[in-house]
Amino acid sequence: MARNPSRPLSPHLTVWRWGPGMLVSILHRVTGGALSVAGLALLVWWLVAIAGGPASYAGLSKAAAHPAGLIVLIGISWAFFQHLLSGMRHLLLDTGAGYELGINKTSAIATIVGSVALTIALWVNILGVGR
């Protein structure tokens, strides 16, 4: 079907005023995309490395301990928490609940606050900061 080039197409990031609801909607897509590509690539690499034995796993461990590897892992863990929390919010919205302006805005902000807090808690736990 031929489309009319004068009609607007998504993404409409430039024509809408940014707000928490819109930001979380975009973050859900961005984190979902990142988890699909980087997260699943890491899952495959991780399982193949475990199957390959201690020597093959050492390569992954070394990459994970490198500062750049650590930044990627922290990023993936934040994407996981953000997508998990905004996904739970989407499932609630799908039941028809939570569309009131106040609740909608508060729940959107809560997913961001929650994902950052969980990421910090996870890495404080892993790296043993302050222990």
Next chain:
Amino acid sequence: MTDSESATRDLGSAHHGGEHWVHERLLSAASLLLGIWLLASLLLLPSLDQRTLGEWLRGASGAVPMALFIIVSFKHAVDGLKVVVDDYVHDDGNRFLLIGLINFLAVGGASLALFALAKIALGAAA
């Protein structure tokens, strides 16, 4: 189910308008539960070295949810990426190629992950 969802049932040329939507939600709920399972399992393991991970995935309580996690995650990723591509790639030919490529890579990645898992679960103890 909401009225708007029930109103779409039996609509469309294939006569199951609302089914795909419901399947996506069920798959999302499965991804949610399995994602929490994976995180909780990793946090509860005494260490994350190759030996400990191998032992964990050798037992049915580790290997079976991991197999489900692999299948559900890749399917959920394909569903999600398709929505993004449908929304942002406006050329019909490019969209078709990109969604085809995503499906190829996802099936390949999931197969490789399942093969590695089978090797761990069914292989001789190291």
